[in-house]
Amino acid sequence: MLEIKNLHANINGKEILKGLDLIVRPGEIHAIMGPNGAGKSTLASVLSGNQAFEVTKGKVTFYDKNLLDMSPEDRSREGIFLSFQYPVEIPGVSMVNFMRTALNEHRKYNKLEPMSATDFLRTMREKKELVEMDSNLANRSVNEGFSGGEKKKNEIFQMAMLDPRLAILDETDSGLDIDALRIVANGVNKLKRSDNATILITHYQRLLDYIVPDFVHVLYDGRIVKTGGKELALELEDKGYDWIKKEVDGE
Amino acid sequence: MSEAILDQVTQGEYKYGFTSDIETDIIPIGLSEDVVRLISAKKNEPEWMLEFRLKAYRYWLTLEMPTWAHLNIPEIDYQSIAYYAAPRKNTPKNLDEVDPELLKTFEKLGIPLHERMALSGIAVDAVLDSVSVKTTFKESLNEMGIIFCSFSDAVEHHPDLVQKYLASVVPYTDNFFATLNSAVFSDGSFVYIPKGVRCPMELSTYFRINAINTGQFERTLIIADEDSYVSYLEGCTAPMRDENQLHAAIVEIVVMKNAQVKYSTVQNWYPGDKNGKGGIFNFVTKRGICKGENSKISWTQVETGSAITWKYPSCILLGDNSSAEFYSVAVTNNHQQADTGTKMLHIGKNTRSHILSKGISAGQGQNSYRGLVKINKNAENSRNYSQCDSLLLGDKCGAHTFPYMEVSNDSSIVEHEATTSKINEDQIFYCNQRGISTEDAVGLIVNGYAKEVLNQLPMEFAVEAQKLLQVTLEGSVG
Numbered sequence: 201m202l203e204i205k206n207l208h209a210n211i212n213g214k215e216i217l218k219g220l221d222l223i224v225r226p227g228e229i230h231a232i233m234g235p236n237g238a239g240k241s242t243l244a245s246v247l248s249g250n251q252a253f254e255v256t257k258g259k260v261t262f263y264d265k266n267l268l269d270m271s272p273e274d275r276s277r278e279g280i281f282l283s284f285q286y287p288v289e290i291p292g293v294s295m296v297n298f299m300r301t302a303l304n305e306h307r308k309y310n311k312l313e314p315m316s317a318t319d320f321l322r323t324m325r326e327k328k329e330l331v332e333m334d335s336n337l338a339n340r341s342v343n344e345g346f347s348g349g350e351k352k353k354n355e356i357f358q359m360a361m362l363d364p365r366l367a368i369l370d371e372t373d374s375g376l377d378i379d380a381l382r383i384v385a386n387g388v389n390k391l392k393r394s395d396n397a398t399i400l401i402t403h404y405q406r407l408l409d410y411i412v413p414d415f416v417h418v419l420y421d422g423r424i425v426k427t428g429g430k431e432l433a434l435e436l437e438d439k440g441y442d443w444i445k446k447e448v449d450g451e
Numbered sequence: 452m453s454e455a456i457l458d459q460v461t462q463g464e465y466k467y468g469f470t471s472d473i474e475t476d477i478i479p480i481g482l483s484e485d486v487v488r489l490i491s492a493k494k495n496e497p498e499w500m501l502e503f504r505l506k507a508y509r510y511w512l513t514l515e516m517p518t519w520a521h522l523n524i525p526e527i528d529y530q531s532i533a534y535y536a537a538p539r540k541n542t543p544k545n546l547d548e549v550d551p552e553l554l555k556t557f558e559k560l561g562i563p564l565h566e567r568m569a570l571s572g573i574a575v576d577a578v579l580d581s582v583s584v585k586t587t588f589k590e591s592l593n594e595m596g597i598i599f600c601s602f603s604d605a606v607e608h609h610p611d612l613v614q615k616y617l618a619s620v621v622p623y624t625d626n627f628f629a630t631l632n633s634a635v636f637s638d639g640s641f642v643y644i645p646k647g648v649r650c651p652m653e654l655s656t657y658f659r660i661n662a663i664n665t666g667q668f669e670r671t672l673i674i675a676d677e678d679s680y681v682s683y684l685e686g687c688t689a690p691m692r693d694e695n696q697l698h699a700a701i702v703e704i705v706v707m708k709n710a711q712v713k714y715s716t717v718q719n720w721y722p723g724d725k726n727g728k729g730g731i732f733n734f735v736t737k738r739g740i741c742k743g744e745n746s747k748i749s750w751t752q753v754e755t756g757s758a759i760t761w762k763y764p765s766c767i768l769l770g771d772n773s774s775a776e777f778y779s780v781a782v783t784n785n786h787q788q789a790d791t792g793t794k795m796l797h798i799g800k801n802t803r804s805h806i807l808s809k810g811i812s813a814g815q816g817q818n819s820y821r822g823l824v825k826i827n828k829n830a831e832n833s834r835n836y837s838q839c840d841s842l843l844l845g846d847k848c849g850a851h852t853f854p855y856m857e858v859s860n861d862s863s864i865v866e867h868e869a870t871t872s873k874i875n876e877d878q879i880f881y882c883n884q885r886g887i888s889t890e891d892a893v894g895l896i897v898n899g900y901a902k903e904v905l906n907q908l909p910m911e912f913a914v915e916a917q918k919l920l921q922v923t924l925e926g927s928v929g
Binding site (some may be wrong): 248249250251262271272275276277281282284287288290291292294297298301302303305306309341358362 | 739875877880881882883884885886887888889891895896898899900901902903
């Protein structure tokens with residue numbers, strides 16, 4: 201579904217991605233790990249269309265469409281979901297209103313009628329349970345006054361509502377205590393199907409105890425330098441990244 | 452990115468800019484004692500009304516236009532304005548006699564002039580140019596003793612009430628524009644709610660300037676007798692014209708013991724084009740008095756239109772334990788300017804006032820909040836809380852706050868909070884990533900920002916005001 205070829209991207213003139221390749225097929229879970237500053241979050245930003253980043257070279261196709269030509273909102277409507285590392289607060293905009301607007305935009309894009317209020321509220325109730333969200337969270341403004349854990353649960357809740365084909369989870373585990381981590385991971389696992397895929401961006405192996413990846417990639421200096429199965433994550437946990445740096449830099 | 456976004460949202464078009472092809476009875480331009488007499492004569496007014504106008508006119512000649520507001524007002528030639536314009540087929544007995552063009556106009560505006568709209572629960576007085584065209588629900592309200600009619604009707608049929616309360620809150624000497632209005636006002640709405648009556652529906656006036664080169668000077672007087680309640684809404688639109696048109700209105704509200712008046716405005720006068728050409732000059736004096744104990748006035752305004760807005764809906768808290776609220780959203784886009792706020796004068800004991808002002812500036816708009824909270828020596832244990840927030844879209848607009856406070860006793864508490872924020876790109880991107888376009892995202896964020904004020908509006912109008920906010924800012928971000 202997703203094919204990234206030789207992707208180069210800059211922010212403020214500084215090159216962060218330096219020829220990244222990745223292929224994701226339906227039903228797969230890919231973990232992307234790597235030291236600080238390797239370009240993990242940049243990859244998430246570029247895929248979701250954040251215009252602070254400039255793509256200088258390379259190609260990204262999503263179901264045979266050129267992703268890089270699409271506006272961020274169309275990428276979302278095509279089924280790309282980004283769970284933000286730092287979800288922003290939008291004061292005064294209720295989660296209900298926000299989610300209904302978003303969902304109906306997706307439906308409109310797919311030539312569907314807007315969802316009725318009853319159906320919408322029922323869907324919200326169902327999906328809320330998935331992430332064990334406190335029921336009145338949904339009546340509060342988007343992320344306003346949410347704790348770190350609540351914000352991350354709220355991201356997964358939105359993911360459940362929008363039912364993406366490709367979810368990119370950017371450091372969703374950071375700042376979560378062990379209970380919240382378990383809840384978030386359960387949510388992600390329940391949403392997994394054979395026709396959707398997930399890219400997990402993470403620093404730590406901890407998350408992978410709960411969400412088992414099919415592939416683990418090591419991102420270093422703007423490129424994927426090593427790919428393996430889930431055992432690669434354990435090896436990284438054990439030995440750190442230095443041996444990989446040495447391998448790459450020594451080439 | 453932000454530059455482009457901002458340009459997009461600030462380039463919305465005014466959607467009420469049609470003119471109606473209605474036969475109009477318009478007097479020649481210019482202002483003189485003769486013109487004042489002519490207006491009075493056209494309206495068949497009693498002698499006392501003419502005397503009032505003349506007193507005001509003579510006093511007006513001694514005044515100069517105020518310049519203290521944070522506004523750049525082009526010179527206004529008061530001799531180039533026509534002070535009276537009326538649709539020719541006037542005083543219809545029933546709807547069949549109303550000029551069909553006029554009905555079409557109101558239909559375009561979405562005003563339920565027909566009583567079949569009874570379901571919406573709103574009684575409407577529609578004022579086109581200078582004359583009140585039709586008041587709906589008059590009879591059913593009459594049965595409860597409620598008077599809701601045009602100002603001219605009130606002068607004719609309820610002279611005692613008008614004489615007693617006219618200019619009792621805004622004297623004819625009040626200020627330049629109020630004095631001008633007192634001399635030449637043409638019509639407006641009159642409301643009287645008798646003792647112990649809770650008005651069962653929203654009362655509403657719709658103002659529209661249609662004729663070319665005219666000013667609109669309407670006057671609204673609302674009296675709520677003891678233990679009564681009324682909610683009143685005012686809406687305004689105007690066609691698009693290249694030249695500026697003058698609107699100088701007065702609203703007076705008198706509230707007796709235990710009574711409450713809620714006054715809401717959705718002001719959408721033509722704001723001028725993107726380059727600042729044309730648009731309405733909106734110089735309005737609105738004031739209410741909480742005369743009796745435990746009385747309450749609540750002002751809510753959504754100001755999205757007009758090239759220049761100069762407006763300070765105020766409250767005199769005379770009765771002990773009386774209270775007042777002021778909720779405002781003011782939007783300035785393109786070259787619009789607004790200097791708006793309120794005055795809260797605490798005279799009675801234990802009086803309370805609450806001010807919530809939300810300014811939104813986009814394009815090259817200039818938005819000022821100006822407020823005075825004055826607590827007299829005898830107004831013991833009084834309280835005021837003011838919150839003034841400004842939201843900026845782009846870097847060419849301005850937001851200004853001028854709060855004044857005078858507290859003359861030490862048992863009262865006055866608090867003021869102010870914030871300024873910008874719509875931030877992270878918020879917009881977050882919405883984009885969920886599938887919401889930038890324009891809709893700005894609409895969501897702005898409406899969220901203004902929500903506390905919009906929530907004060909009657910439900911139907913809250914929805915309309917939300918759309919209006921979004922339309923006004925269309926094209927200012929992108």
